[in-house]
Amino acid sequence: MKILLMGNPNVGKSAFFSRLTGVRVIVSNYPGTTVEFTKGYLKLGEEMAEVIDVPGTYTLEPTSKAEEVATEMLKDGDLVIDVVDATNLERNLFLTMQLLERDIPVIVALNVWDDTKHRGIDINVKKLEQLLGVPVVPTVAVTGEGMKELVSRIHEAASPPVSHRTRDERWAAVGRIVEQVQTVTHRHHTWLEHLGDASVKPFPGIPIAVLVLLTSFMIIRFIGESLIVYISGPLFNNLWAPLMMRLSEFLGSGGFLHDILVGKLISGEIDFTQSFGILTTGLFIPFGVVLPYVLAFYLVLGFLEDLGYLPRLAVLLDTLMHRLGMHGYAIIPTLLGLGCNVPGILATRILESKRERFIVATLISIAVPCAALQAMVIGLVGGEGWHYVAIVYGTLFVVWIILGLILNLTVKGFSPELLIEIPPYRLPSPRILASKLWMRILGFLKEAIPIVMLGMFVITILYALNVFDYIANFAAPVVSGLLGLPREATAALVIGFLRKDMAVGMLGTLSLSANQLVIGSVVLAMFFPCIASFVVLARELRLKGMLAATGIMIVASLVVGSLLNLIL
Amino acid sequence: MISNRPITVAQMKAGERGRVIQITGGHGLVRRLEAMGIRPGKQITKVSSMLMRGPVTIQVNEAQLALGFGVARRILVELESK
Numbered sequence: 338m339k340i341l342l343m344g345n346p347n348v349g350k351s352a353f354f355s356r357l358t359g360v361r362v363i364v365s366n367y368p369g370t371t372v373e374f375t376k377g378y379l380k381l382g383e384e385m386a387e388v389i390d391v392p393g394t395y396t397l398e399p400t401s402k403a404e405e406v407a408t409e410m411l412k413d414g415d416l417v418i419d420v421v422d423a424t425n426l427e428r429n430l431f432l433t434m435q436l437l438e439r440d441i442p443v444i445v446a447l448n449v450w451d452d453t454k455h456r457g458i459d460i461n462v463k464k465l466e467q468l469l470g471v472p473v474v475p476t477v478a479v480t481g482e483g484m485k486e487l488v489s490r491i492h493e494a495a496s497p498p499v500s501h502r503t504r505d506e507r508w509a510a511v512g513r514i515v516e517q518v519q520t521v522t523h524r525h526h527t528w529l530e531h532l533g534d535a536s537v538k539p540f541p542g543i544p545i546a547v548l549v550l551l552t553s554f555m556i557i558r559f560i561g562e563s564l565i566v567y568i569s570g571p572l573f574n575n576l577w578a579p580l581m582m583r584l585s586e587f588l589g590s591g592g593f594l595h596d597i598l599v600g601k602l603i604s605g606e607i608d609f610t611q612s613f614g615i616l617t618t619g620l621f622i623p624f625g626v627v628l629p630y631v632l633a634f635y636l637v638l639g640f641l642e643d644l645g646y647l648p649r650l651a652v653l654l655d656t657l658m659h660r661l662g663m664h665g666y667a668i669i670p671t672l673l674g675l676g677c678n679v680p681g682i683l684a685t686r687i688l689e690s691k692r693e694r695f696i697v698a699t700l701i702s703i704a705v706p707c708a709a710l711q712a713m714v715i716g717l718v719g720g721e722g723w724h725y726v727a728i729v730y731g732t733l734f735v736v737w738i739i740l741g742l743i744l745n746l747t748v749k750g751f752s753p754e755l756l757i758e759i760p761p762y763r764l765p766s767p768r769i770l771a772s773k774l775w776m777r778i779l780g781f782l783k784e785a786i787p788i789v790m791l792g793m794f795v796i797t798i799l800y801a802l803n804v805f806d807y808i809a810n811f812a813a814p815v816v817s818g819l820l821g822l823p824r825e826a827t828a829a830l831v832i833g834f835l836r837k838d839m840a841v842g843m844l845g846t847l848s849l850s851a852n853q854l855v856i857g858s859v860v861l862a863m864f865f866p867c868i869a870s871f872v873v874l875a876r877e878l879r880l881k882g883m884l885a886a887t888g889i890m891i892v893a894s895l896v897v898g899s900l901l902n903l904i905l
Numbered sequence: 906m907i908s909n910r911p912i913t914v915a916q917m918k919a920g921e922r923g924r925v926i927q928i929t930g931g932h933g934l935v936r937r938l939e940a941m942g943i944r945p946g947k948q949i950t951k952v953s954s955m956l957m958r959g960p961v962t963i964q965v966n967e968a969q970l971a972l973g974f975g976v977a978r979r980i981l982v983e984l985e986s987k
């Protein structure tokens with residue numbers, strides 16, 4: 338049996354899904370968190386039922402790609418758990434009506450039940466059940482309240498005989514039901530609601546946004562640096578280094594296996610940033626440098642997501658972003674891209690038009706550096722002075738703006754206007770925050786470790802075979818002539834295709850000047866995407882879009898790199 | 906009793922309340938707005954608007970929605986006298 342979890346966006350379907358199946362999925366307080374479907378299993382008596390978390394939709398007449406996915410799914414489901422936001426009954430029931438008209442059994446979960454009381458909403462559940470003709474169970478997906486009852490009543494799910502209605506008839510039916518089952522008593526705004534309203538007003542909304550972004554940046558840096566200085570640094574230097582020295586001696590301080598595992602010794606010692614062995618630099622980059630920043634970034638992002646701040650930021654930035662061919666909601670994929678370009682590009686599915694998705698995905702892959710790359714840049718370029726780091730970030734930001742302006746003028750079609758629901762502010766649940774952080778960290782490690790290890794291996798082999806030398810001869814006019822980098826930097830640009838953090842690490846072995854480090858970092862950030870983002874880019878933009886994006890990328894990175902070389 | 910001339914949501918001031926009387930626009934927009942809870946007869950309250958023809962935030966029932974300026978201009982409301 339295939340059970341679909343369907344409902345309006347941001348009603349708690351994913352939180353519900355995690356509770357039912359034990360499968361972790363991302364839960365965030367903004368509409369459009371889920372853009373793909375996830376499968377899980379639920380034991381129903383003797384049978385294992387397949388449960389599917391579906392992207393949210395307001396209607397079965399889809400208006401975006403994520404909604405299309407939702408409507409498509411309905412075709413091969415056997416039963417629908419319709420998750421309804423109890424604090425927004427009228428609008429949610431419109432979709433319920435559409436579902437009831439289909440020939441599929443439905444059971445309604447009246448979710449966010451905990452919020453109804455303090456909002457002064459009273460719903461007569463028995464009556465609602467009677468009027469709809471299907472079971473209705475109040476639930477709280479974040480705590481699990483009501484889940485057992487819902488599961489025990491799944492077999493009662495029904496498909497009452499309802500004839501197909503026009504939209505007006507449907508609304509009329511919804512209106513009659515709501516009138517009979519719901520009473521709303523007037524109450525005053527809570528402080529969270531006041532804060533919510535304030536943050537979408539130009540004043541104090543804009544100062545609040547500046548404050549939020551600056552504070553976020555400072556917290557990320559503080560947590561990231563602290564983890565490196567007090568935890569990962571000491572662990573590597575005091576514990577791991579001696580162990581590796583022993584291994585090095587054991588392997589005879591040289592030779593092929595030694596070079597693969599331990600790497601080169603730098604004046605007789607292991608240098609985690611220079612040695613480039615699988616067990617030295619190969620572990621140091623992902624665990625020692627990048628993980629602390631990835632953790633810090635996702636902790637702060639998770640907090641902002643669960644609070645419900647991101648849609649408000651979208652409102653504030655909408656006017657600016659329209660100039661760049663996007664609407665304000667594109668800030669969500671863009672911010673996700675600052676963690677890792679892959680989920681960022683995937684999240685462009687919440688945008689309605691193909692043109693906008695192309696522009697946003699292209700801008701992410703060119704001008705939005707992922708956390709791994711940023712961590713390495715901060716580590717490497719930061720050593721030369723903070724203003725150099727500022728030049729890297731500043732350049733990428735300017736590129737984002739200028740490229741956006743250009744794409745907006747040249748890409749055909751138009752970008753639709755902002756039309757989004759702003760969720761209420763909610764105090765983030767520590768459990769959801771922790772679960773989300775864990776998922777993202779695990780995702781990072783699963784993806785990074787094998788590729789970094791493989792990368793280290795490949796680098797050693799390619800050096801041993803002189804392949805880089807061969808490529809460098811070809812690339813010298815561009816790399817040295819245009820970008821002003823030594824020809825050895827070609828190897829880093831090539832490895833950038835595997836992982837950007839590793840590539841920045843390679844720049845660190847070339848004793849570059851501060852300006853060269855800046856140029857190298859910027860070009861690496863903009864140039865060809867890493868293999869993982871390349872794959873999603875190809876999937877989301879199709880071959881043609883991907884080729885166009887790649888072309889823009891190569892041209893833009895060379896132009897910007899050469900300009901920096903001239904200016905600096 | 907003053908009979909109010911209809912104005913657009915874009916013209917409403919923050920804090921004002923009105924009843925939707927018409928949505929002028931393509932079929933797609935009307936349907937989309939309708940599915941999100943904005944349709945003739947609904948009472949809405951304006952929460953805020955951004956500068957320079959930026960988006961407008963409104964409250965419909967218990968939900969808040971942000972609409973681009975162009976969309977806000979297509980929703981006609983009759984202001985409620987206080």
Ligand SMILES: Nc1nc2c(ncn2[C@@H]2O[C@H](COP(=O)(O)OP(=O)(O)OP(=O)(O)O)[C@@H](O)[C@H]2O)c(=O)[nH]1
Pocket residue numbers: 345346347348349350351352353363364365366367368369370371372392393394448449450451452476477478479480643763766769
């Ligand atoms: N108070 C309360 N909050 C809830 C409840 N269920 C979910 N939430 C919160 O509501 C927000 C949205 O939850 P999700 O599970 O991501 O919602 P979704 O329906 O999957 O959203 P989309 O994937 O965007 O369609 C999150 O911040 C949850 O923590 C509930 O029963 N009560």
Ligand SMILES: [Mg+2]
Pocket residue numbers: 350351352363364370371392393
């Ligand atoms: Mg979801």
